[in-house]
Amino acid sequence: MTPPVTPAQQDGPAVADTAKIPRSRGSRPSLGLKLDVRNLSLLGVLAVLIAVGAITKPDQFIAVSNLQLVLTQTSVIGVVTVGMTFVIMGGGIDLSVGAMVALASVWATTLATQEYGFFGILFTAVVVGLGCGLVNGVLIAYGRMVPFIATLAMLASARGLALQITDGKTQLVNLKSVLDLGVRDNYPLGIPPLALVFAGVTVVGWLLLNRTTFGRRTVAVGGNAEAARLAGIDVRRQRLYLYLLSGLCCGIAAFMLIVLSGSGQNTNGDQYELDAIAAAIIGGTLLSGGRGTIVGSVLGVLVFGTITNIFDLNNLQTAPQQIAKGAIIVVAVLAQRSAVRDGEA
Template sequence: MTHPATPARPAEPKRATAPHKTPHRTLLRTDLRTLSLLGVLAVLVVIGGVTQPDSFLDTDNVQLILTQASVIGVVTVGMTFVIISGGIDLSVGAIVALASVWATTVATQEYGFAGILFTAIVVGVACGLVNGLLIAYGGMVPFIATLAMLASGRGLALQITDGKTQVVTVDGVLSLGERDSYILGIPPLVLVFAAVTVIGWLVLNRTTFGRRSVAVGGNAEAARLAGIDVRRQRLYLYLLSGLCCGIAAFLLIVLAGSGQNTNGNLYELDAIAAAIIGGTLLTGGRGTIVGSVLGVLIFTTITNIFALNNLQSDVQQIAKGAIIVAAVLVQRRDAHSTT
């Protein structure tokens, strides 16, 4: 007895799959963004050279731009890590102020160079620890936690100084700001900024810590399911931000030769703005150290050009605001093009 042949089942149509997003496309976008930032910086250099040919391109002025960029640049490196992870730190300016005044009290200066440096870093890390614990383990929203630290830090800095300027008398600290300490014509503060930038780039792009930071910012729940301790990672990131603030406070002490409760004013806005125009997404999951550093240099160069041309600061702020808006619009276009 023979069974009738079973009719062959028609082949199922192949499911349409979304095109695979290769890392090459992401790298290409990053390279284009970096080139565009370099282009903006080049245009600013041309404008400065044309409007003030004798002053802007002078070696002393270039050294001044790089030195002024160093302090906020170190803060921006830490801020970039925090924003990449999906967080925010509004307290960086207050932490810089608190660390600078605590490190320049009479009692601290009795311990010399090491005492000032150690105190500045410890205060910065301690503030970062408080922020990290409140956010990672206390469940507080980063905006609220760091806003509270901003208010507390400014208040404590004012209490320590009683509104007075604390002049530094330690020769080892003051000498770092003098021309005799320059190495091959490069100020020590710029070398510290360069070292922090290189270390930040290596940590973000070549370590597990960097990959985890990006993963937490991209999708915290997916990162948790992948085995990443999200809370601990966030704690480490705010510790890193506090460390950068402590280093920046020491650089500011060297630059100003004093500690004041007004130090670091609006640093949080400048650092966030520099990171944004550098390509770091406010929603987290993407960012570059190189882009953030270029953002710092662009803003510092704009400030220098306006100062040399005796232009009012309100126009400068408007120009910065326009650059920030343009950067955010470019980010939105990139985000839509990848969906």
């Protein structure tokens, strides 16, 4: 006669399976530590770059005016990078951010728009950015288009529309309330207003990613869209929200660029998509989605901005600068692959 099976024996296989859990959980702190180390490494790289700039051009690099310039220039692409970080973490990509910035900047600087004053320009830039993001999101989430193709189409369309609006000419801004934000003498406590905007967007982005269900859903969708769907997450709606967020950031960046240059041009935002993707990657955001940090992306922006400034101060050509950026991207991607392999071990 077969002896009765005890509850302990019935749970035997489950106990055996759960024995693996501590090992899998143990890998997460290890991977998290690697991400923290990457951020510390980026801080180290930034410190080295600052030292190089201070040594090669001591009088110019450490001048307050130059530091203000670096903060101002990195702030515009920094805001775009925050939006790009969310998109990549959600398993997508956005190649149209530069074109969206250009279109928003020229649409917001037409004579008809300037008649509505400061808030008219700001409102138009943001709405145009959101509109472009909405088109991208609908095509990708509900039209089931590949993000690469959909955003590439937006890139071409937005650039073409920006060129048609301007007819290849520069649209100057004649509103003192807008231009005054870019005057160095008006900086509060010596901090550029654009840097304050970038800081505000960064804080909101960090809170959104780390303290809300929106951030958790973004990570879930980017890590495994099917698992997220089975868990009750509306994957298509989440992807739509991500591209809307990217468009919003582009609209804000377009207004910042208008303040910085005092004009709207169809060439604005040139190569912003490459710079934003590169900054996010070296900051620890996985191209495959599901992992990344806002802090890392911001550090990536500052690293690239400092490199550009050092090259400019030393009158070096653009080619070596692009080569240096490319090398940094390759090293960052290789480091990502190593971290993922160690995390899955």
